[in-house]
Amino acid sequence: MTSIYFDHAATTAMDPEVISAYVAAANNGPGNPSSLHALGRSAREQIAAARDCFAEILNCQASEIVFTGSGTESDNSALFGAAHAQLKRGRKGIVTTAVEHHAVLHACRQLEAQGFSLTVLPVDEFGRVALEDAKAAINDTTAVVSIMAGNNETGTLQPIAEIGEWARKHKALMHVDAVQAFGYTPFDLGQLPIDFLSLSAHKINGPQGVGLLYIRKGSPYQPMLFGGSQERNRRAGTENVAGIVAFAKAAQLASEKLQIRREHAEMMRTALLEGLAEQLGADHFVLNGHLEYRLPHILNVSFIGLSSESMLMNLDLEGVAASGGSACTSGSLKPSHVLSAMNFSSERLLSAVRFSFGLGNTREEADKTAKITATISARLRNR
Structure with a gap:
């Protein structure tokens, strides 16, 4: 059975060029970047x-740039590192949204348990936060504002630039989880009002187990891990050299091909959406997320x-891999917290399916999936 992989928002296959970069780095010798000898210097x-x-x-x-072990570690490091550094300045407010990844939401709840004041902003029926709500929540006691760039379940983009400007006006630190958006949306940190940015390699055809945290120079920050002096004392632990090299290669390819990636993904999305409307009937499903x-x-x-x-x-039995939401909770029967927040x-809520596209997908796969979905729908409805 031919497998159709429409779950790229969960993880992506490594690009052949990325695999080559990983293998080359791994074969370069057992170098610890902290060692002083030639192999250590090479790794460094x-x-x-x-x-x-x-x-x-x-x-x-x-x-x-600080390299981490995952996007989750990057999110956690940004939130705990910035919040506790800001606490020394008398700031205890944390502001986030109801549709953040659990790596952010659970970290924020933990900060709340530690005595920080947490504000979780609501979203509209399209999953987008209102700028007015963000402005009302951010004040001179706010320590950290954490808003994702693009949602991993619906794809909805948030007004991070506008919120970041307001946060900066009140001297609050702005963290953006760009794990899902990077590779499809450009990020110019020389222009954007962002103090912390989180990325993950396996979302852009890089290896699993490698992430990145951008920390703007001068931003208050306390490290979450303690041990060696790696990453300028901001992230202790021996670096994953081959993974980092492969991550950089994946990022380079994604950046160079950003417009091509966008156009290909848009083509796939449009093809499947039109195919579902034709094969299934537009009245048998509803689109979740923002249209623009x-x-x-x-x-x-849904x-x-x-x-x-x-x-x-049934899609899986027919060789189509899709998801019910975040990959971190797809094994759970709990309804999506993102769609729940959209009221x-x-x-x-309980009939939602996420299809996500990427490297290797074809128009033929979209057409085939639409037909398979229509067949499954008819069979299930006739029971």
Whole structure:
């Protein structure tokens, strides 16, 4: 059975060029970047080159780049590191949204348990936060504002630039989870009012287990991990040299091909959406997410009258990989916290399926998936 992978928002296959970069770095010798000998220096030089690569892509200083073990670690490091540093300045407010990834939401709840004051902003029916609500929540006691760039379940984009400007006016630190948006949306950190930015390699055809945290020079920050002096004392632990080199290669390719990636993803999304309308009937599903402010590679739809669990199980049996929401909770029967925050009816909430596109997907796969979905829908409705 031919497998159709429409779950790129969960993780992506490594690009062949990225695999080559990983293998080359791994074969370069057992170098610890902290060692003084030639092998150590070689490893250190590879990491420095990767840091320079990201600095060029993001328009920031190489010294502002910190490599982590995942996007989750990056999110956590930004939130705990910034919040506790700001606490020394008498700031205890944390502001985020109800649709953030759990790496942010759970970290914020933990900060609340530690005595910080947490404000969780609501979103509208399209999953977008109102700028007015953000402005009302951010004041001179706010320590950290954490707003994701693009949502991993619906693809909805948030007004991070406008919120960041307001946060800066009140001297609050702005953190942006760009894990899902990077590779489809450019980030110019020389212009954007962002103090912390989180990225992850495996969302852009890089290896799993590698992340990045941008920390703007001069931003108050306390490290979350303690041990060695790696990453300028901001992230202790021996660096994953091959993973970092491969991450940089993936980021370089994603940056160079950003417009091509966007156009391909948009083509896939449009093809599947039109295919579902033709094969299934537009009245048998509803689109979830913003029509204008959105990422191009995510399509979230609810098949009203059917359960997402049944649809996903049947799609899987037909060789189509999709998701019910965040990959971190897809094994759970709990309804999506993102769609719940958008105040959907239980019928719409429990029938949602996320299709996400990327490297290797074709128009033929979109057409085939539309037909498969229509067949499954008809079979389930006739029971």
